[in-house]
Amino acid sequence: MNPIRQTSSLAITSLVAGILGWSLVPxxxxxxxxxxxxMARKEIRNSAGHLDGDGLAIGGLVLGWLAVATWLVGVLVLFLFLGGVAWLVSLG
Known part of the structure; x- marks a missing residue:
């Protein structure tokens, strides 16, 4: 008989927050x-097979880290653009 596996609430929270990080609350x-x-991945690993939801946790992590990378690239582009504008203004 297979034990009933429960989905980790932290994994669900991670995925929902990852989606919200791209829309309402960046x-x-x-x-x-x-x-x-x-936290969810650690909880799932330590649950001895009682908890499920590793895919949800990974989805939240991917969305979160992609948002961080997007923010970093955006800030870099902004600084490069403003630096280029300042350089052009200093020439003329």
């Missing part, structure tokens, strides 16, 4: 997705 959702995603 910074807070991203941080919550990353933190709860790592």
């Amino acid at each position: 910074f807070l959702g991203t941080v919550v997705a990353i933190v709860t995603g790592h």
Whole structure:
């Protein structure tokens, strides 16, 4: 008889926060997705097969880390653009 596996609430929270990090609450959702995603994966590993939801936790982590990477690229592009504009202004 197979034991009933319950989905980790932290994994669900991670995925929902990851989605919210891309839409309604960018910074807070991203941080919550990353933190709860790592916590959920540890909880699932330590549950001895009683908890499920590793895919949900990974989905939240991927969404969270992609949001961080997008923010970093955006800030880099902004600084490069403003640096280029300042350089052009200093020439003329």
